[in-house]
Amino acid sequence: xxxxxxxxxxxxxxxxxxxxxxxxxxxxxxxxxxxxxxxxxxxxxxxxxxxxxxxxxxxxxxxxxxxxxxxxxxxxxxxxxxxxxxxxxxxxxxxxxxxxxxxxxxxxxxxxxxxxxxxxxxxxxxxxxxxxxxxxxxxxxxxxxxxxxxxxxxxxxxxxxxxxxxxxxxxxxxxxxxxxxxxxxxxxxxxxxxxxxxxxxxxxxxxxxxxxxxxxxxxxxxxxxxxxxxxxxxxxx
Amino acid sequence: xxxxxxxxxxxxxxxxxxxxxxxxxxxxxxxxxxxxxxxxxxxxxxxxxxxxxxxxxxxxxxxxxxxxxxxxxxxxxxxxxxxxxxxxxxxxxxxxxxxxxxxxxxxxxxxxxxxxxxxxxxxxxxxxxxxxxxxxxxxxxxxxxxxxxxxxxxxxxxxxxxxxxxxxxxxxxxxxxxxxxxxxxxxxxxxxxxxxxxxxxxxxxxxxxxxxxxxxxxxxxxxxxxxxxxxxxxxxxxxxxxxxxxxxxxxxxxxxxxxxxxxxxxxxxxxxxxxxxxxxxxx
Ligand SMILES: Nc1ncnc2c1ncn2[C@@H]1O[C@H](COP(=O)(O)OP(=O)(O)OP(=O)(O)O)[C@@H](O)[C@H]1O
Ligand SMILES: [Mg+2]
Numbered sequence: 001x002x003x004x005x006x007x008x009x010x011x012x013x014x015x016x017x018x019x020x021x022x023x024x025x026x027x028x029x030x031x032x033x034x035x036x037x038x039x040x041x042x043x044x045x046x047x048x049x050x051x052x053x054x055x056x057x058x059x060x061x062x063x064x065x066x067x068x069x070x071x072x073x074x075x076x077x078x079x080x081x082x083x084x085x086x087x088x089x090x091x092x093x094x095x096x097x098x099x100x101x102x103x104x105x106x107x108x109x110x111x112x113x114x115x116x117x118x119x120x121x122x123x124x125x126x127x128x129x130x131x132x133x134x135x136x137x138x139x140x141x142x143x144x145x146x147x148x149x150x151x152x153x154x155x156x157x158x159x160x161x162x163x164x165x166x167x168x169x170x171x172x173x174x175x176x177x178x179x180x181x182x183x184x185x186x187x188x189x190x191x192x193x194x195x196x197x198x199x200x201x202x203x204x205x206x207x208x209x210x211x212x213x214x215x216x217x218x219x220x221x222x223x224x225x226x227x228x229x230x231x232x233x234x235x236x237x
Numbered sequence: 238x239x240x241x242x243x244x245x246x247x248x249x250x251x252x253x254x255x256x257x258x259x260x261x262x263x264x265x266x267x268x269x270x271x272x273x274x275x276x277x278x279x280x281x282x283x284x285x286x287x288x289x290x291x292x293x294x295x296x297x298x299x300x301x302x303x304x305x306x307x308x309x310x311x312x313x314x315x316x317x318x319x320x321x322x323x324x325x326x327x328x329x330x331x332x333x334x335x336x337x338x339x340x341x342x343x344x345x346x347x348x349x350x351x352x353x354x355x356x357x358x359x360x361x362x363x364x365x366x367x368x369x370x371x372x373x374x375x376x377x378x379x380x381x382x383x384x385x386x387x388x389x390x391x392x393x394x395x396x397x398x399x400x401x402x403x404x405x406x407x408x409x410x411x412x413x414x415x416x417x418x419x420x421x422x423x424x425x426x427x428x429x430x431x432x433x434x435x436x437x438x439x440x441x442x443x444x445x446x447x448x449x450x451x452x453x454x455x456x457x458x459x460x461x462x463x464x465x466x467x468x469x470x471x472x473x474x475x476x477x478x479x480x481x482x483x484x485x486x487x488x489x490x491x492x493x494x495x496x497x498x499x500x501x502x503x504x505x506x507x508x509x510x511x512x513x514x515x516x517x518x519x520x
Pocket of ligand 1: 028034052053054055056057058059060061103212
C-alpha cells in the first residue's frame with residue numbers, strides 16, 4: 001500500500017493543530033458568502049462536533065477542509081501545509097489521509113458493498129489480500145456482514161450510509177470528516193456509529209462530525225464548533 | 238497490468254448502454270469508411286490496369302533502316318521513365334489500321350502504292366511515371382531524338398485519371414476526418430457518462446493516473462472492438478454480395494490494420510481527453 005505522510009507523526013503530540021481555518025470566506029458564484037471570515041482550529045487526536053441548522057454551511061465548511069472547494073479569502077492548513085498549494089498528486093494523497101463521509105453517500109451504483117468499501121484501498125494500490133482482510137474486518141463492525149455482496153440499490157438508506165462510513169474508515173485515515181453520518185440511522189445504530197468513531201478516535205484518528213442535532217452533539221462530552229451567522233464559534237464543553 | 242485490463246473491461250461493461258452504443262457507432266463508422274476504402278481499391282485497380290498501357294508512340298521517319306530503328310528503340314528503352322518498348326513494324330501498323338477502320342480501310346488505302354503507315358516505337362512508362370506530367374516529359378524527350386517524326390500519347394485520359402485520383406484522395410481525407418470525429422465523440426460520451434464515478438474516485442484519493450489509464454484502455458478497447466466489428470460486418474456483406482457487384486478482393490491486411498489502428502488511437506485519445514473538466518463537483 002502506498003502510504004505517504006504529508007504531515008509528520010499524525011497520531012503523536014495531541015493538542016497541536018491538525019486542521020486550521022484562518023479567516024476563511026466561501027461563496028458560490030455571486031451569491032452572498034456562506035461562510036464569512038471564519039477561524040477555528042481542530043486539534044490532533046481531537047473529536048469535535050460541527051453544529052448548525054440546515055443550510056448553515058456545515059457541508060460547505062467540511063468541503064473547505066477537504067480541499068474540494070477553495071476559499072475566496074483566507075486559508076485552510078493541514079499541519080503546516082496550505083491546502084491552496086495542494087494539487088494533483090498531493091491532493092490525492094491528502095485525501096488518503098483525510099477521509100470524508102458524504103451526506104449523500106456517493107457510492108458507485110454498479111459495485112457491491114464490498115467493492116465500494118474496497119475502492120478506498122484500491123486507489124492507494126493496496127494488494128488484493130490486504131484489501132480483502134481490511135474490508136472483511138470492517139464490514140461486520142458497521143453491521144453489514146449479511147449485505148457484503150449486495151448493490152447499493154438493494155440496500156436501505158441507513159445501510160448505504162454505513163457503507164460510506166466503512167469506506168471512509170477502512171484505510172485508517174488521520175482525519176475523518178463526517179457529514180451528518182447518522183442522518184439516516186435509528187438511535188441505536190447512531191449510538192453504535194458514534195461509539196465506532198470514538199474507538200477510532202481513541203486510536204489516534206481526528207474526528208469531525210457535522211450535525212444539526214444539538215442533542216446528539218451534547219450527548220458525547222466533546223467540544224462543539226457552532227456555525228452562527230456565517231461564523232464559527234468554539235464552544236468548550 | 239491485469240488490474241488495469243480488468244478495470245477497463247469492467248468500465249466497458251459498466252458503461253452499459255452508452256458503451257454499447259459507442260461500440261456500435263464506431264463499428265458502423267468503421268464499416269462505412271472501410272466500404273469506401275474498398276471502392277477506392279477497386280477504382281485504383283481499374284486505373285492501374287489502364288495505366289499499365291500508359292505509353293507514348295513515336296512515329297519513325299521512313300528513311301531509317303531496320304538497324305537504325307532497333308538502335309533507336311534501345312535509346313528509348315534506356316530512358317529512365319521507360320519500362321518496356323515495342324516496335325510496330327509497317328505490317329503490324331497496317332493490320333492495326335485495317336482493324337481500326339474496318340471496311341473503310343479498303344477505300345482509304347486505295348490511292349496508296351504501298352503501305353502508308355509509318356513504323357512506330359511504343360514506349361510504356363514505368364510505374365512511378367504513369368501520370369500526365371511524366372508522360373508529357375517522356376514524349377518531349379522522345380521527340381528530341383533523331384529519326385523521330387512525331388510523338389503521340391493519351392494525354393487527356395491520363396489527366397482525367399490524375400484528377401480523379403486527387404479527388405478520391407481529398408474525399409478519402411474528408412471521410413477519414415469525419416469518421417475520426419464521430420468515433421472520438423462517441424467514446425468521449427462513454428467517459429462523460431462516467432463523470433460522477435470519476436469524481437468519486439478523485440474524492441477517495443485516486444491520482445489522475447489511476448483514473449486515466451483505465452479510461453484510456455477503455456477508449457482503446459472500444460475503438461478496437463468497434464472497428465473490428467465494423468470490418469467483420471463489412472466482410473460478411475462482401476462475402477455475401479461482393480462478387481455479384483464486381484468486387485474481387487477484400488481490404489488488404491495492412492489496410493485493415495490502418496482502419497483498426499486509426500480507430501483505436503482515436504478511441505484512446507478520446508478516452509482521456511475530457512478528464513480534467515469532469516473530476517470536480519461534489520454536490
Ligand atoms: N454548490 C453550491 N452552489 C450554490 N450554492 C450552494 C452550493 N452548495 C451549498 N450552497 C448553499 O450554501 C448554503 C450552505 O449549504 P450547505 O450544504 O453547506 O449547508 P448544510 O449546513 O450542510 O445544510 P444541511 O444540514 O441541509 O446539509 C446553502 O444556502 C446552500 O444553498
Ligand atoms: Mg450538509
